[in-house]
Amino acid sequence: xxxxxxxxxxxxxxxxxxxxxxxxxxxxxxxxxxxxxxxxxxxxxxxxxxxxxxxxxxxxxxxxxxxxxxxxxxxxxxxxxxxxxxxxxxxxxxxxxxxxxxxxxxxxxxxxxxxxxxxxxxxxxxxxxxxxxxxxxxxxxxxxxxxx
Amino acid sequence: xxxxxxxxxxxxxxxxxxxxxxxxxxxxxxxxxxxxxxxxxxxxxxxxxxxxxxxxxxxxxxxxxxxxxxxxxxxxxxxxxxxxxxxxxxxxxxxxxxxxxxxxxxxxxxxxxxxx
Numbered sequence: 001x002x003x004x005x006x007x008x009x010x011x012x013x014x015x016x017x018x019x020x021x022x023x024x025x026x027x028x029x030x031x032x033x034x035x036x037x038x039x040x041x042x043x044x045x046x047x048x049x050x051x052x053x054x055x056x057x058x059x060x061x062x063x064x065x066x067x068x069x070x071x072x073x074x075x076x077x078x079x080x081x082x083x084x085x086x087x088x089x090x091x092x093x094x095x096x097x098x099x100x101x102x103x104x105x106x107x108x109x110x111x112x113x114x115x116x117x118x119x120x121x122x123x124x125x126x127x128x129x130x131x132x133x134x135x136x137x138x139x140x141x142x143x144x145x146x147x148x
Numbered sequence: 149x150x151x152x153x154x155x156x157x158x159x160x161x162x163x164x165x166x167x168x169x170x171x172x173x174x175x176x177x178x179x180x181x182x183x184x185x186x187x188x189x190x191x192x193x194x195x196x197x198x199x200x201x202x203x204x205x206x207x208x209x210x211x212x213x214x215x216x217x218x219x220x221x222x223x224x225x226x227x228x229x230x231x232x233x234x235x236x237x238x239x240x241x242x243x244x245x246x247x248x249x250x251x252x253x254x255x256x257x258x259x260x261x262x263x264x
Contacts, residue, residue, distance in 0.1 A: 024262075059167055099167070130170060134178035138149055143260055 021045055021052045022136035026147025028060030029069065035061070035078050038146035039085070046089045054092045054136045055082070057125070059147065062099040067122035083124040094128040095121070151175050151182045152258035155190035159207035165193055168264030169210045175262075176217040183221030183258060184214070185251075186243070190264075191228045196240030211240060223254060 023042050027034040038061075042052055057064055064078045071077040086093050100121070101110060107127055111119035121127065137143045153172045157164040175182040186194055193207050214222070222243040229236065229245070236245060246254055255261050 026264075058171075059164065098170070102163075130174040131178065133171065134174050134180060137151065137175070137180065137260060137262075138178065143262075145262060 019050050019141040020139070021050055022133075022140040022143045023052060023055045024133065024143065024145035024147075025055060025057050025061040025064070026059045026145060028063040029071075029078055030063075031060065031147065032076070034146055035064065036076060039078060039081055041144065041146070042091075043085055046085070046091075052089070052091055053140055054094055054132065055086075056128075056133045056136065057093065057095045058099060058130075058133065059096075061147065062095050062103050062105050065093070065095045065100065065105050065122050065125040066120050068120045079122050083122065086124045093125045094132050095125050096133075097127040097129055100127055149180055149260070150258045151180045151260040151262060152185055152255060153182050154185045154187055154261065154263045155193060156188040157193075157264060158189035159193045159195075160204050161189075164264060165190070165207055166205050166210070169193075169207070171262065171264070172214070172219060173210075173217055176219050180260075182219055183223065184219060185223040185225065185246075185254065187225045187228050189228075189232075191224055191232055191234065191239075194224070194239040194241060194243065195234075196238075208240060214241070225251070 023038060025035065025038045029035060042055060045052055064082060066079065069079060082093060085091060095105065100106065105121055106116055106119050107121040108119045110127065153168065153175065155165065155168050157168065159165045172182050172184060193211060196208055222241055223246050224236070224239065224243045226245045226247045236243065
C-alpha cells in the first residue's frame with residue numbers, strides 16, 4: 001500500500017465532470033520518484049481541467065518547502081517545480097507548521113517568534129495547521145495522498 | 149463524511165506513528181469520525197506495557213486519549229498480529245479484528261482512506 005487514498009462513495013460522476021481535489025504529499029526530496037509522482041499527478045489534474053483546492057505537505061514533504069536546498073543541475077528541483085505550478089494555476093501550497101518547525105523550515109514570523117537566525121520558507125508556500133488538511137478533506141471531491 | 153486511517157508504522161522507529169496519530173486526532177476534532185486500522189508494525193502502537201520512550205512522545209498515552217476524541221472504531225489486522233506473535237488480549241485497547249481478505253470490505257465502508 002503506497003499511501004493512496006480515495007473516496008469511493010461520492011456521487012457518481014462521468015469522466016467529463018470537473019472535480020475538486022486535495023493533494024497530500026508525505027514524501028520528501030529524498031523519495032524522488034514518489035515526490036515527482038505527486039507533482040506530475042497534480043499537473044495532469046490541472047491540465048485536464050480539474051481544480052486543486054489545496055496541496056498539503058506533511059512529514060518528509062515539508063522539506064520541499066525549503067528555499068535553501070541546492071539540487072544538482074541534472075536532477076529535478078521539486079521546490080522550483082511546485083512554485084512554478086502554483087504560480088501558473090494559483091495553487092495553495094500548505095505546509096504543516098509543526099512538521100516544518102521540526103525540520104527547520106520557518107517563515108519570517110516564526111523566525112522572529114523563536115528568535116532564529118534566518119527564515120527559509122520558499123516563496124509560494126505557506127505554513128498552516130493540520131486542521132487545514134482535515135478541512136480540505138471535508139470540502140474536496142477527491143483526496144489523494146502520496147508517500148509510503 | 150468518514151475517514152479510515154491506516155497506521156502501519158512502529159511507534160518509535162520514526163516520527164511517523166506520532167504524526168499519523170496527530171492526523172487522526174485532528175480529523176476527529178473536525179468531526180470526520182475517523183476509524184483506525186492498525187496494520188503491519190502499526191500493531192505495536194497498541195502494546196501497553198513497558199513503554200518508557202523518554203525522550204520521545206509516549207505513543208501509548210496518545211492511544212489512550214483516542215476514546216476522549218470519540219475515536220472508537222479501532223481495527224487490527226489479524227495477520228499482522230500473528231506475524232508479530234501477539235495475542236489480542238495483550239493490546240492496550242479493545243479492538244475489532246479483521247482478516248486481510250476482508251480489508252477491502254472495511255475500506256469501502258469509509259468515504260476516505262488515509263494511509264500512513
